[in-house]
Amino acid sequence: MVDVNLYSRKKRVSRLKYSLIVLLIIVLLVLGSRFFVTQAFETRLRQVSRMKGYLFDNTGTYLTGNLKADIEMIYNKKLEYTAMRNKLSKQVNDLRTHVDSKSVEMDVFRTIEAYLEDENAMKTIASRIQFESGVGNSFYYLIFEGDDVSFPTPESTPTLLAKPSVRGNLDFAELYSLQLVDLEVGGHDE
Amino acid sequence: MMSEKNEFDFEGMDMDATREPFDGNDSYFIHRDYSNRLNRKLTFLDRKGLNSKFAFWSLIALTVIGFLFLVVLYSYNTFENTSLLIDEVNGLESAYLEVQLLSRVRNEAIGSMSTRSYLEELKERVPIETKPGDYKGITVTGGSRYILDLVEMIVNEPKILVRKLELRSNLGFPILPESNIPSNLSLELRTDLTVTGNF
Numbered sequence: 001m002v003d004v005n006l007y008s009r010k011k012r013v014s015r016l017k018y019s020l021i022v023l024l025i026i027v028l029l030v031l032g033s034r035f036f037v038t039q040a041f042e043t044r045l046r047q048v049s050r051m052k053g054y055l056f057d058n059t060g061t062y063l064t065g066n067l068k069a070d071i072e073m074i075y076n077k078k079l080e081y082t083a084m085r086n087k088l089s090k091q092v093n094d095l096r097t098h099v100d101s102k103s104v105e106m107d108v109f110r111t112i113e114a115y116l117e118d119e120n121a122m123k124t125i126a127s128r129i130q131f132e133s134g135v136g137n138s139f140y141y142l143i144f145e146g147d148d149v150s151f152p153t154p155e156s157t158p159t160l161l162a163k164p165s166v167r168g169n170l171d172f173a174e175l176y177s178l179q180l181v182d183l184e185v186g187g188h189d190e
Numbered sequence: 191m192m193s194e195k196n197e198f199d200f201e202g203m204d205m206d207a208t209r210e211p212f213d214g215n216d217s218y219f220i221h222r223d224y225s226n227r228l229n230r231k232l233t234f235l236d237r238k239g240l241n242s243k244f245a246f247w248s249l250i251a252l253t254v255i256g257f258l259f260l261v262v263l264y265s266y267n268t269f270e271n272t273s274l275l276i277d278e279v280n281g282l283e284s285a286y287l288e289v290q291l292l293s294r295v296r297n298e299a300i301g302s303m304s305t306r307s308y309l310e311e312l313k314e315r316v317p318i319e320t321k322p323g324d325y326k327g328i329t330v331t332g333g334s335r336y337i338l339d340l341v342e343m344i345v346n347e348p349k350i351l352v353r354k355l356e357l358r359s360n361l362g363f364p365i366l367p368e369s370n371i372p373s374n375l376s377l378e379l380r381t382d383l384t385v386t387g388n389f
Contacts, residue, residue: 013239014246020235022249030256037261041268048276055283067271074278081285088292094388095299098351105352109345129357 101134104186107159108136111185114154115162118142122176135187142179149177160186300389303348309385312343312350322387324353330379334359337377344383353382 042065049056049063056062061077063070108131116124121142130137142152152164167180220228240248309320318325330340341357344350359377 012242014242015236016238016240017233017235019240019245019249023252026249026253026256030253030260033257033261034264037265037268041265041272044272045275048279052279052283055279055286059282059286061282063275067268067275071271071275071278074275074282078278078282078285081282081289085285085288085292088289088296091388092292092296092299095296098386098388099299099303101351102348106345109341127359129355131352131355 104134104160105131108134108186111154111158111160111162112136112138112183114156114158115152115164115181115183115185116140117155118152119155120144120150120153121179133187136183136185138181138183138185140181140183142181144177144179146175147171147177149179152179152181152183158185162186303389307347307349308343309347309349312347315340316344316383318350318383318385320385322385324382324384326353326382328379328381328383331376332379334377337379340379344381349386349389351384351386353384355379355381 045063045065045067059077059081061073112129116126116138118124122145123143125141125143126138127141128137128139144150149169151166154162162183162185165182165184167182170178170180172178312318313320316328316330318328330337332340337357341355344352344355357377357379
């Protein structure tokens with residue numbers, strides 16, 4: 001009987017040439033992939049550059065393509081603008097506080113003036129006007145014809161809540177009536 | 191192809207096809223095409239070989255490592271940096287727009303108040319300066335119309351805040367806003383003022 005041994009101890013070998021060809025293909029594939037990835041990111045960067053063009057023009061920045069350098073440059077510029085924003089924000093808040101205080105002050109005097117110009121009275125005589133810490137006080141007299149005395153009313157609608165307090169009414173020879181009013185304006189957290 | 195490759199010992203492939211390799215009488219036939227192939231001159235790359243398993247796994251490892259470093263890692267880093275850059279650009283845009291808005295608000299407010307200011311004129315009537323600061327204990331005496339105009343100017347001056355104001359007459363009965371009382375009547379204005387440095 002013929003003994004046929006198909007087993008071989010010989011190790012299988014690949015030709016160096018084919019191995020190098022496969023290696024070359026792999027290198028090309030890797031480099032090709034890298035190229036496409038690079039192109040994709042560059043396209044995205046160009047999109048950003050185009051979309052935010054106005055911002056770069058106005059802030060004096062531009063994208064160089066070196067991501068790390070660009071990040072640092074934009075970050076520094078952002079810090080600069082953030083500091084500017086904080087400074088402006090403080091200025092605007094100070095202005096707002098100033099305008100609020102001024103508005104209160106003006107409203108107090110306008111309200112006092114509106115009460116002093118009482119449309120029912122013949123004459124107004126102010127004895128004292130005071131203002132402090134957003135609160136105004138006025139002590140004044142209203143002269144009415146005859147004995148027709150009415151409660152103090154302002155000619156126009158006052159801008160602040162006012163508390164007129166009538167201290168008393170006096171008659172003068174049945175021709176005139178005198179009303180003493182102590183007015184307090186503001187400070188009621190309207 | 192694989193079977194051919196496996197059967198060849200590339201190192202010893204210098205055998206001539208026409209030469210008889212054996213001493214015996216055995217004869218063999220080699221096809222002409224194969225004979226041409228055997229006669230072909232082998233280069234260094236043809237003669238040298240690599241262990242198939244080694245070659246296979248080396249190429250797989252090379253592929254994986256190559257992709258990992260040159261594509262995956264690069265993509266990851268670039269993606270992260272691009273995202274960070276876009277975040278920073280958005281942050282810059284937000285800060286820029288806020289600065290523009292706040293500048294406009296501030297400039298409009300200051301412009302509007304500056305045009306209504308008559309501090310220079312007021313400074314000639316009241317002992318204050320145009321520089322910011324608190325001015326306390328200001329006392330001005332004068333006719334009722336003069337003092338009333340002065341109070342109106344102080345109240346309407348946007349750069350000035352009235353901390354304290356007191357208006358009295360030397361008689362105790364000043365007539366405001368109009369008076370028929372003789373001109374020897376005088377009013378006394380006592381006030382504490384603050385000139386703002388905001389604008």
